[in-house]
Amino acid sequence: MRCDLGMGESSDIKLIDILLDYESSMFTKRDIPLPAYDAKNLEDYVSLKEPKSLTDFLHCFSHFLPVLRGDPEALERIAYEFCEDIANNGVLYCETRYCPHLLANCGVDGVQCNGSTEQNCSPRKVVESVCKGIERGCKDFGVKVRTILCCMRHRPDWSLEMVDLCEEFRNHNVVGLDIAGDESMGEIPAIKEHIMAFQRAQELGIPRTVHAGEAGPAASVHEAIFLLHANRIGHGYHVLQDPELYKLVIEKQIHLE
Numbered sequence: 001m002r003c004d005l006g007m008g009e010s011s012d013i014k015l016i017d018i019l020l021d022y023e024s025s026m027f028t029k030r031d032i033p034l035p036a037y038d039a040k041n042l043e044d045y046v047s048l049k050e051p052k053s054l055t056d057f058l059h060c061f062s063h064f065l066p067v068l069r070g071d072p073e074a075l076e077r078i079a080y081e082f083c084e085d086i087a088n089n090g091v092l093y094c095e096t097r098y099c100p101h102l103l104a105n106c107g108v109d110g111v112q113c114n115g116s117t118e119q120n121c122s123p124r125k126v127v128e129s130v131c132k133g134i135e136r137g138c139k140d141f142g143v144k145v146r147t148i149l150c151c152m153r154h155r156p157d158w159s160l161e162m163v164d165l166c167e168e169f170r171n172h173n174v175v176g177l178d179i180a181g182d183e184s185m186g187e188i189p190a191i192k193e194h195i196m197a198f199q200r201a202q203e204l205g206i207p208r209t210v211h212a213g214e215a216g217p218a219a220s221v222h223e224a225i226f227l228l229h230a231n232r233i234g235h236g237y238h239v240l241q242d243p244e245l246y247k248l249v250i251e252k253q254i255h256l257e
Helices: 038-047 054-059 061-068 072-088 124-139 156-168 190-205 218-226 238-240 243-250
Strands: 013-020 092-097 142-153 176-182 209-210 233-237
Touching: 038 190, 054 072, 061 072, 072 092, 072 124, 124 142, 124 156, 156 176, 156 190, 156 238, 190 209, 190 238, 209 218, 218 233, 218 238, 218 243
Parallel strands: 013 092, 092 142, 142 176, 176 209, 209 233
Antiparallel strands: none
16 A cells, blocks of 8 residues: 655555544534535634644634534444545554543533434443444454543543543553643643542553643643653653653653654
8 A cells, every 4th residue: 555645755654643633533514503614614724724822723623523522323434434544544553532521412511512413422422432433444444543532631520431431441442541632721730630530540551641741841741750650641842841851751761642
C-alpha cells in the first residue's frame, strides 16, 4: 500500500499513530442545525488555519460533537470507517482517544443532545458501540486499532467512571486512560477526583496518559508524573522549560507524544 505523506509523492512506508482524536475524525448526516451545510464552509468552523491557542482548537469540537451524541449506530459506523481511513493512509497500528461522556445522551449531567434520537445512549453504550465498530474494522481492513478513554479536566465527576469503563472493556480494544481538555481550567492538585481516578488506574495496571505542558507550564508535566503516575505525556512541549524535569522524563523513559 502506498500513502501520501504530504510531500508531493506517495510512499510505501507503514505508519503508527498513537495520538489521534476519535471525535475529530467524525462525519455523518442528521437533521441538526449546523453553522454551515457544505464541506467547504463547514471547514472554517471545525479547523484552524493559523496558529491559535489550545482553547481555540478545543472550541472546534463544539460544532460536531452534538451531531453524533446519543447515536450508537452512527458511532459504530464511524469507528468502522475510521479503520478503513487509516488503512488507506498506510497506518498499521493506531491508538485513538475519546471521551464517551461527551458522546452520550443519558446518564451524564450537563450534556445536551441536539436533534432527536430514539435511543438512550449512556457512556457505557458509547464505548460498546465504538468497540464493535473497531473490532469489525480491524478484521475487514487488516489494521490494529486500540482506544484510550479520556477524562476531561473540567469534569472531575466523570473520572472514576472512566476508570471503570477502561477496566470493563480492556479486552475489547481499550488500552488506556487519558486526561485532556483546556489546561487553563486549573491545576490538577486542586481536583482530588482526577487524582483518585489515576491512582486507581495505576492499581489496576491500566496505562495512563496525561495531556500536560501543551498550553500549561513545565509544572503541569511534573504534576502528571508525580500525582497522576503518567506513563505518557500528551505533547508536553513546555517540559523543556525545566531541564531537570526533562532529564527525569528521559531517565524514566516517559514517552512524549
